Amino acid sequence: MSNATRQSSAAARERLEALTDNSSVDTSALAAQLLAVTDLLDREAGLRGTLTDPGIEGQRKADLVAALFRGKIDAEALDLVSGLVRSRWSRARDLTHTCEQLAFLAEIIGAERSDALDDVEDELFRFGRIVSGSVELRAALSDRRAPAGAKAELVHSLLGSRVNPVTDRLIVRLVTQPRGRSLDAGIDSLTKLAAARRNRVVAVVVSAVPLSDQQKQRLGASLAKIYGRQVHLNLDVDPSVLGGVSVRVGDEVITGTIADRLDEAARRMAG
Structure with missing residues (x-):
């Protein structure tokens, strides 16, 4: 990770943490909206390039984001995305990755608020061990040809109602939108993010x-x-x-x- 991306990512996390200090912010809704933005940026390479172009003034990029997303996402999510595009990034995909990481962190903060973060960490780990112990299950969850909905249903059937809803949402995201990472790597990244939250x-x-x-x-x-x-x-x-x-x-x-x-x-x- 380059210095520019590292600094921009750290600043984005600080903005999210400051925003979610307000207990009225719905962290699960915020996470869902940030993931929707992530998916759009993944699909639209031209937009991603424009929003990370160092030759375009930050405010102009923030104005473009406002025009695209106002009325479609809440003010809190719009504020975070506007801050992201004002920052400098070494690669266009660093913006997308950080937007997704903010969504994951919002979910983790929500679990922490409800005193469920230990449970979420343990459930993520347990699910990872189950998958690593079954070649067939790992293949089914990693099959790029399988519809996302079918893989999400498989996750729900494995987890049932026994896990925290945050755990369910995080695992479904990793399975249905791997974004080039293995499931093991995704779960490991989430557990580290949760641990870092509490130092x-x-x-x-x-x-x-x-x-x-x-x-x-x-x-x-x-x-x-x-x-x-x-x-x-x-x-x-x-x-x-x-x-x-x-x-x-x-x-x-x-x-x-x-x-x-x-x-x-x-x-x-x-x-």
Whole structure:
């Protein structure tokens, strides 16, 4: 990500956070309208190019946005989109990507308001594990030839009424509008966005058996000391590790499993 795009994205997030400090703002409606704008910009390359053209004054681009969207989206969404087109972008698609990210962040803020963000993070992780464990399901959800409506219905049938509506909307979006990303990458990006909202990191923890509440608390406290921030634990059980715990934080893996120790012993014997 270039410096121009990084600065513009950060400024857009700040505007969204300031806007949603007002509890009267409907975050789900705001997200839906930002996604509608994202889809239009994805379809219309000419418009996308015009709105990111550095040779056109920012206010002129904001006036064009107002003419296109006034009466079609709420004032809050229009204000955010106008701010986006006034900013500078390294690539035209950076504008579209940021607009979608603002929609995702609006949904996350809505979940946080209702004290459901922990549930949403856990549900996203669980769904990702279900998909990664089934070749057939992953193929069905990733099939570009399948109608978006059919894939959305498949998601609804898998999730049922057990999950938070925010989780349902986010996953349906990732499945029906992948925009060149894998489902795994999309879910990972959402969990990181949610963690960043509360200035914490996400740790994927794999153990041979479910951890007790005491073990989870102890592990969370230890990781918080290492990383200097609160750590959200995404927990998974895999009997193949044979005992112990494996922890992944970003690209860093901390292993302490019996299987790893056996592998290490085998490598030493072979050497």
